[in-house]
Amino acid sequence: MAGIVEFSHAYNxxxxxxxxxxxxxxxxxxxxxxxxxxxxxxxxxxxxxxxDFDYSFSPAACADGDNMTVTITYPAATLTGIFGSSVTVTGVGAMRCGG
Structure with a gap:
């Protein structure tokens, strides 16, 4: 049961x-x-x-026609500690510059 709770929390x-x-x-x-x-x-x-967000912008500035990629890493405490005391998740978003 604790594993299900931890997985759900990490997924969220x-x-x-x-x-x-x-x-x-x-x-x-x-x-x-x-x-x-x-x-x-x-x-x-x-x-x-x-x-606690750690940002990475690639490229550092947006020029029309380029793709902007933003990566965010986030450290968080686990709920039960069954798999360790913390987890770090990474999210990536990308958009074309200038619409």
Whole structure:
């Protein structure tokens, strides 16, 4: 039962972090502003401690026609500790710059 609980928790974290990365990539594709992208990521992941997000933007700036990829890693505590005390999930979002 504890394994099911841990898997469900990790899966929920994965979905939330991936959504945050998609929101950040969309903001970068439209506004090309990493600060605004971080705010969009935080808005896209309610319930998570977004101050713990580690962002990677590739490329660093968006040029029309390029693809912007945002990778977010997020460390979180496990619920039961059956598989260790923490888990790190990674979400990736990509959008074409300039619409």
């Amino acid at each position: 974290l994965q979905i939330s972090v991936t959504q945050a990365a998609r929101e950040a990539a969309r903001e970068m594709a439209i506004e090309d502003d990493q600060g605004a992208a971080a705010l969009a990521a935080a808005a896209g992941a309610p319930g998570l401690s977004t101050g």
